Amino acid sequence: MSEPVVYLNGHYVALSEAHISVLDRGFIFGDGIYEVIPAYGGHPFRLKHHLQRLANNLSEIRINNPLTLEQWQTAIATVIERNQLDDQSVYLQITRGVAPRDHRFPEQSQPTVVIMTSELKTVSEEKVKQGVKAITLPDNRWLNCHIKSISLLPNVLLRQQAQDQDADEAILVRNGHATEGAASNIFIVQQQCIITPPKSSMLLPGVTRDLVVQIARNKNICLKEQPISESELLQADEIWLTSSTKEVLPVTRLNDKIVGRGRPGPLWQEMYRSYQDYKQHLRSGHPLPES
């Protein structure tokens, strides 16, 4: 197989040729942001939403957006095309660039921009059908969780704690309320109504989350964006995780207790079907309208 092609600061290069300075502030400080965008049959999923979040995040951390919307679209399309994979996971990272080590922003530096792609690894069909296991853990991250920062050490440690207990995800609890997963957003079902925490600086505004909210609204399914207390989480009829790679994933065991009836629930089934339908339209080149 030929070597993956990576976009690095305006050039398309083989992965083994894509080098970055050890003084890059991404390496030194984790000073940057990222995006993960799935592409189905070469078509990026909700690209405008991902690029809007990227633009918001750059502005939050005070890096000028190095590319225009059209330049982003072209670079992403080129990387997807050059890598000849069917379903891909496109990874974008922008850092504050290379400068002598100093916490203060450098007076002059060019952001480092990387776009790379790999085969999209989704959750196995068996796990989707059975549902996965999650545990609750205290949310010990910083207070700007709406920023998709590359400084992911807390998330890495939380996710590993889940892994150590044979769980697929950690659902994080702050001040008695569930915020999100270590790498996903959360939804619960309570008395036939879907609930997800409202957007705030305590959670990432997930692109998948927004699509799930939109699908529920389009189908007139009851959906509330309101805080979820830990006890509501523990007593939920259904729990779902959403992310670009997990899609809409049912949790059927939480802290070793069975969720609902111990199998993916009816509202999840309905949402999952609609989500797959959305993906199929995208893959066939006839996407459903965005909003």
Ligand SMILES: Cc1ncc(COP(=O)(O)O)c(C=O)c1O
């Ligand atoms: C902390 C966190 N929350 C939520 C999400 C889901 O975001 P998206 O649906 O845009 O992938 C992610 C994705 O990686 C994440 O890391």
